[in-house]
Amino acid sequence: MDLFEYAREKQQEKEAPLASRLRPETLEEVVGQQHIIGKGKLLYRAIKADKLGSVIFYGPPGTGKTTLARVIANSTKSEFCQINATVAGKKDMEEVVKAAKERQGMYQKKTILFIDEIHRFNKGQQDYLLPFVEDGTVTLIGATTENPYFEVNGALISRSSIFELKPLDKEDIRTLLLRAVNDTEKGMGSYHAQIDEDALEFLADLAGGDARNALKAIELGILTTPRSEDGLIHITLDVASECIQKRVVYYDKKGDNHYDTISAFIKSMRGSDPDAAVYYLAKMLYAGEDVKFIARRIMICASEDVGNADPMALTVAVSAAQAVERVGMPESQIILSQAVLYIATAKKSNSAVNAISAAMENVRHVKTTVPSHLQDAHYGGSAKLGRGTGYQYAHDYPNHYARQQYLPDEIKNARFYEPGDLGCEKERKEWLEQLRK
Numbered sequence: 104m105d106l107f108e109y110a111r112e113k114q115q116e117k118e119a120p121l122a123s124r125l126r127p128e129t130l131e132e133v134v135g136q137q138h139i140i141g142k143g144k145l146l147y148r149a150i151k152a153d154k155l156g157s158v159i160f161y162g163p164p165g166t167g168k169t170t171l172a173r174v175i176a177n178s179t180k181s182e183f184c185q186i187n188a189t190v191a192g193k194k195d196m197e198e199v200v201k202a203a204k205e206r207q208g209m210y211q212k213k214t215i216l217f218i219d220e221i222h223r224f225n226k227g228q229q230d231y232l233l234p235f236v237e238d239g240t241v242t243l244i245g246a247t248t249e250n251p252y253f254e255v256n257g258a259l260i261s262r263s264s265i266f267e268l269k270p271l272d273k274e275d276i277r278t279l280l281l282r283a284v285n286d287t288e289k290g291m292g293s294y295h296a297q298i299d300e301d302a303l304e305f306l307a308d309l310a311g312g313d314a315r316n317a318l319k320a321i322e323l324g325i326l327t328t329p330r331s332e333d334g335l336i337h338i339t340l341d342v343a344s345e346c347i348q349k350r351v352v353y354y355d356k357k358g359d360n361h362y363d364t365i366s367a368f369i370k371s372m373r374g375s376d377p378d379a380a381v382y383y384l385a386k387m388l389y390a391g392e393d394v395k396f397i398a399r400r401i402m403i404c405a406s407e408d409v410g411n412a413d414p415m416a417l418t419v420a421v422s423a424a425q426a427v428e429r430v431g432m433p434e435s436q437i438i439l440s441q442a443v444l445y446i447a448t449a450k451k452s453n454s455a456v457n458a459i460s461a462a463m464e465n466v467r468h469v470k471t472t473v474p475s476h477l478q479d480a481h482y483g484g485s486a487k488l489g490r491g492t493g494y495q496y497a498h499d500y501p502n503h504y505a506r507q508q509y510l511p512d513e514i515k516n517a518r519f520y521e522p523g524d525l526g527c528e529k530e531r532k533e534w535l536e537q538l539r540k
Contacts, residue, residue, distance in 0.1 A: 122165075126170050127174060128173070130147060130178070134167075136171075146264075150178050150179075153180055157244070158244055160268055163248060164316075165271075180212075181212065188220040188224045191218075193231060199216055213239075215242045215244060216241040217246070220246065222249040232259065233256065236262055271312045274307075283321050284321065295335050296336035296337075298321070299339050302342065302343035305343045305344065306346075310347070320347040328342050364383055368400065369403075377444050380444070384436075388432075388436050397439055402417065402424055405419070405421075408451055409449045409451055410523075411455065412523055412525045413450050416449045419441075427439060450525040452528050453523075454521055458520040459519075474511060476508075494507075
């Protein structure tokens, strides 16, 4: 490296975003994630001993996935290579693998390959990596905001340790903000800024566990706030409010937050909590979730969790699904809200789920034959074979009910449907009990 290249690198470091400049170089400098890097934890020991196997870090943005990879790079004696899946192709991986093989063969030196945004690789790209991870040509470190069990090759998963990074807690964010304001080497200490306590609390709270978001806000505040008469830059609550104007809703339509939010949404309707149900509905709508996807989940819940305790629930859900397609946003949010509140407050029954599950289980394991009196008697020669003989037409009998066997002989005493005790199903239960007597 010549003098000009060195100067250029130093200038780039100086101009890098605050979040990049503040990245720790050792495990001791890392803030948060003590559940995986606390002293005595597996990852801590592996990094310290330089015995790291293939790992995948996943978690929301700004939780330290790339930071941990950089710490590993500083701690290992292996060659550390980094590629970003958003821009890298197969050729880039081929070059890394070729160099890793030469390094291993000539110098017995291992290669750690860090792939940021690994979920961006398609199946073919992930498959290409597999044999080289398996034979130890490269040690893989993948970073992803997506649940790797959904987005990463199962074979790669089985050969890697999975570490989930959690959003940083409020105290962690406070620590990073104070470090950013006061650190004269990597932070913005040379700007002589001060942050008020209420502004610090505000930013730490609204960052939502995302260190990058918090540091971006404080950097913007310091760079855009004029000095006061005392020569200091004062980051007040008003300044902080301007620099982080809106609480970030962490909701990736293909990631963990998507699945977690829709799960909470459904469980809130099932649990008869209309306030929670409409909150998660609002969160999904705010984040731009497809209203047709939401409508489909509402329809499923109407049958799965309300069922015949209130048959109107499915009618309301289907009507809402049709209405949102015709009306569009923003008015569709009112229609969805109506359906959600109806289902959340409806009497509940999961008897439809239990009935079809039990019947399916029986179908899988028991071979049966339709009773002869229920078989089709309309085609030629069926009468001679006894098909349909002895069938009793229900409407010819009192209460439109004929007492006869409908289930196959092999399972004639099976019970799949057990009505609940709430709403309309209570009436059905009483009626069925009367018939069965």
